[in-house]
Amino acid sequence: xxxxxxxxxxxxxxxxxxxxxxxxxxxxxxxxxxxxxxxxxxxxxxxxxxxxxxxxxxxxxxxxxxxxxxxxxxxxxxxxxxxxxxxxxxxxxxxxxxxxxxxxxxxxxxxxxxxxxxxxxxxxxxxxxxxxxxxxxxxxxxxxxxxxxxxxxxxxxxxxxxxxxxxxxxxxxxxxxxxxxxxxxxxxxxxxxxxxxxxxxxxxxxxxxxxxxxxxxxxxxxxxxxxxxxxxxxxxxxxxxxxxxxxxxxxxxxxxxxxxxxxxxxxxxxxxxxxxxxxxxxxxxxxxxxxxxxxxxxxxxxxxxxxxxxxxxxxxxxxxxxxxxxxxxxxxxxxxxxxxxxxxxxxxxxxxx
Ligand SMILES: NC(=O)c1ccc[n+]([C@@H]2O[C@H](COP(=O)([O-])OP(=O)(O)OC[C@H]3O[C@@H](n4cnc5c(N)ncnc54)[C@H](OP(=O)(O)O)[C@@H]3O)[C@@H](O)[C@H]2O)c1
Numbered sequence: 570x571x572x573x574x575x576x577x578x579x580x581x582x583x584x585x586x587x588x589x590x591x592x593x594x595x596x597x598x599x600x601x602x603x604x605x606x607x608x609x610x611x612x613x614x615x616x617x618x619x620x621x622x623x624x625x626x627x628x629x630x631x632x633x634x635x636x637x638x639x640x641x642x643x644x645x646x647x648x649x650x651x652x653x654x655x656x657x658x659x660x661x662x663x664x665x666x667x668x669x670x671x672x673x674x675x676x677x678x679x680x681x682x683x684x685x686x687x688x689x690x691x692x693x694x695x696x697x698x699x700x701x702x703x704x705x706x707x708x709x710x711x712x713x714x715x716x717x718x719x720x721x722x723x724x725x726x727x728x729x730x731x732x733x734x735x736x737x738x739x740x741x742x743x744x745x746x747x748x749x750x751x752x753x754x755x756x757x758x759x760x761x762x763x764x765x766x767x768x769x770x771x772x773x774x775x776x777x778x779x780x781x782x783x784x785x786x787x788x789x790x791x792x793x794x795x796x797x798x799x800x801x802x803x804x805x806x807x808x809x810x811x812x813x814x815x816x817x818x819x820x821x822x823x824x825x826x827x828x829x830x831x832x833x834x835x836x837x838x839x840x841x842x843x844x845x846x847x848x849x850x851x852x853x854x855x856x857x858x859x860x861x862x863x864x865x866x867x868x869x870x871x872x873x874x875x876x877x878x879x880x881x882x883x884x885x886x887x888x889x890x891x892x893x894x895x896x897x898x899x900x901x902x903x904x905x906x907x908x909x910x911x912x913x914x915x916x917x918x919x920x921x922x
Contacts, residue, residue, distance in 0.1 A: 591833075599836055600805050600864045603843045607850050609636035613690045613737075614849070615730075617641045617669060617723070618698025620651035622809035623745070626842035627695060627849060632661040634850065636693070641669035641680060643698075671698055671722025672708040674894065681729035690737045693849050694730055696723040696781075697745045702770040702814045710894045713761040715770065719777035724784055724887060731797070738796035739855055743848045744785055746778045748803040748863065751871045753779030755883055760890065770814075779874055782861070784887075786870075786880035789859035798858035800848050805864065807841030808832070 575581055609631060619628040619640030632638045632655055640655070642648035648666035655664045667683060670676040684691075699719045708717030727742055734740045753775030756762060762773050781801060788799045808831060817823050817831065847865050848854065861870050873879040 595833060598834060599840045600843060602840075603847045603850075603865060605851060607634065607852055609634040609692075609850065612636040612692040613639075613688050614693035614695065615639045615641055615684065615691065616695045616697055617671065617726070619655075620644065620647040620666075622811065622838045623804050623807060623841040623845060624695070624697035625651060625655070626839045627697065627845045628664070629655055629659060630842065630846045631693065631849060632656075632659045632664050635661075637663040637665075637688075639665050639667050639684065639688075641667050641698075643668070643670045643672075669698075669726075670709075671718045671726075672714065674708075674710050674721065674725050674891070675898075676709075677722050677725045678729060681726060684730070685733060689733070691730055691733045692737055692740045693743065694727065694734060694741070695743045695745075695845065695849055696727065697743075697845065698722075699745065699777075699811065701774050701811045704814065705770070707761070710898065711761075712890075712894070713763075713773050715773040715777040716760065716780065719774075720780040720784070721887070721891070723781070725891070727784075727788070731792075734797045735792075735795050740797050741849065741854075742788070742797065742799040743845060744781050744799065744801040745804060745845060746781045746801045746861075747774075749775045750778040750782045750803075750874060753777075755779060755783070755873070755879075755886075757886060760886075779872075780883065780887075782870065782874035783880045783883045785859060785861075786874065786877065787884040790877070790880075792858070796856075798854065798856070800854065800858060800860050800862065802844040802848055802862040803868075804841040804844055805836045806834075807836040807838055809838045809841065 612631075612635070614628075614631045614636045616624050616628045616631070616638060618624040619638070620642040624640070628638050628640050638655075638661075640648060640652055642651065645666070645668055648668065652664045652666040656662060667680060668676075669680040700714060703714055706714045708714060708721075710717065710721075712721055723744070734742065749771075754772075755776060756765070759765060762776070765772065785799050785801045792799065812818050817827050844862050844865055848862060860867050862868065
């Protein structure tokens with residue numbers, strides 16, 4: 570049989586070779602995929618920011634395995650739509666939306682109270698929601714946005730839900746950080762980075778992710794002997810809305826001109842969800858705590874995040890921060906009541922004149 574002329578050309582073989590190399594490299598960049606048969610029937614899970622991106626795909630994986638999943642999201646419309654979509658995709662009826670604004674610590678506490686009224690169990694608390702490089706802004710409690718949302722919101726949430734996690738144990742807390750934690754510093758004398766130049770916000774982002782690593786370290790010590798584990802991961806660089814404030818998304822020109830290269834080099838949101846899925850689900854991690862994972866593999870923890878003294882110091886610092894914020898919000902509330910009463914008094918005295 571004669572070889573078709575198509576295969577006689579060197580160009581054809583070069584094209585096949587290049588395509589195979591590109592496809593192989595793309596598959597490598599996707600990272601390993603998590604496969605296991607572990608069922609999650611009768612388990613209860615909370616996923617913060619489960620309405621999109623990486624959190625959405627982990628919520629899907631948990632629900633597919635039979636867990637009752639609460640997606641905790643700041644936007645009711647997006648949250649309800651995501652819960653409906655997840656139910657359609659998985660066939661599960663046990664996917665619920667609960668509102669949660671991590672940039673408002675009162676709302677975080679309100680969320681925890683609502684959750685405790687609904688459930689007396691919590692097996693998986695997956696702290697996934699986050700922001701990266703938004704324009705400079707503060708949370709309701711006056712904290713720099715990355716610090717407030719990525720760290721303090723989750724700090725309060727984990728602590729409020731710890732009693733429930735303990736009574737449900739074995740249970741797990743999974744924190745999503747970023748490989749960029751290793752570039753971070755804790756600015757004790759300027760925690761909201763007000764004195765420093767905000768720049769593009771990367772110092773604030775890395776500080777908040779280092780803060781999560783330090784929180785993991787201290788929690789691991791506090792939870793010794795309780796069968797509640799805490800682990801953290803970097804999901805890889807995934808094409809999600811986390812990049813929404815970066816020039817590749819805000820500039821139409823850059824977005825269009827880099828689209829193909831980003832599509833090729835970055836993970837999908839589902840690929841990014843593989844390591845969080847592993848940490849939330851895998852039975853081999855039942856007793857593993859205080860570890861950091863990338864691409865389903867444990868990685869050494871570097872810099873201040875590996876120091877017990879630093880974790881202790883930052884934990885106490887956080888308690889002070891929260892205490893000051895609470896006192897300020899109470900005195901603001903008293904001031905508001907005083908102003909309102911004074912206003913009422915003025916009106917009444919006008920009436921009597
Ligand atoms: N993608 C990456 O390359 C990458 C790399 C390293 C680490 N991470 C981390 O992975 C996590 C998930 O990110 P993603 O890539 O899936 O990004 P994403 O698509 O932007 O998802 C982030 C989620 O967080 C929610 N969120 C933001 N601010 C919130 C607030 N104040 N209260 C409650 N929820 C809030 C978002 O809600 P809305 O939908 O309402 O905005 C969204 O659901 C983040 O912690 C991120 O730092 C991602």
